[in-house]
Amino acid sequence: DIQMAQSPSSVSASIGDRVTITCRASQGISSWLAWYQQKPGKAPKLLIFHASNLQSGVPSRFSGSGSGTDFTLTISSLQPEDFATYYCQQSNTFPFTFGPGTKVDL
């Protein structure tokens, strides 16, 4: 299986901060990477697909970059509704696998 790692595991930030989360795959996955946001007790929500494409309806303060093994999710100016856990997921190779998550809190 392709192992997905994320860093940091948690980040404390303030409103308006720029937040960057990193995801690393144990082998190359081209651009087959998605980012999801999950709030407590809720289902994940797709933010980014194909590493850098913004899902319809997602605010433009979210952006993604990277290819191969190293990827980044950036929130340019943190808003109150952005406090959540963020997961990366690869869809290059079965079984699809998720990262352990990065919790963004105040």
Next chain:
Amino acid sequence: QVQLQESGPGLVKPSQTLSLTCSVSGGSISSGFYFWSWMRQPAGKRLEWIGRIFSSGDTNYNPSLKSRVTISVDTSNNQFSLRLNSVTAADTAVYYCARESVAVAALDSWGQGTLVTVSS
């Protein structure tokens, strides 16, 4: 806008079979543009991909669960199902159904999730 809703028992006894159904509304499960997927998430842990099915019935499964899992589709009722045999406490989790867009290779719509506890 498509909506997905999981249903099934919230409590299953060890060694028995976990059965869940995902009802899809607002779109046809036969559209051909999507895979229909199951994931699970034990409390405090990362998401685990269980498998997916296309409207034709073609499936892909996580090898770690393949010997115990079956995903099926019922196009007449616009729903798909998960069966997991011989469950143990390790199968206790929130189970999600979701739609994977072929175009974007990502899970773009999710059900709200349902907690299944394995306990006697």
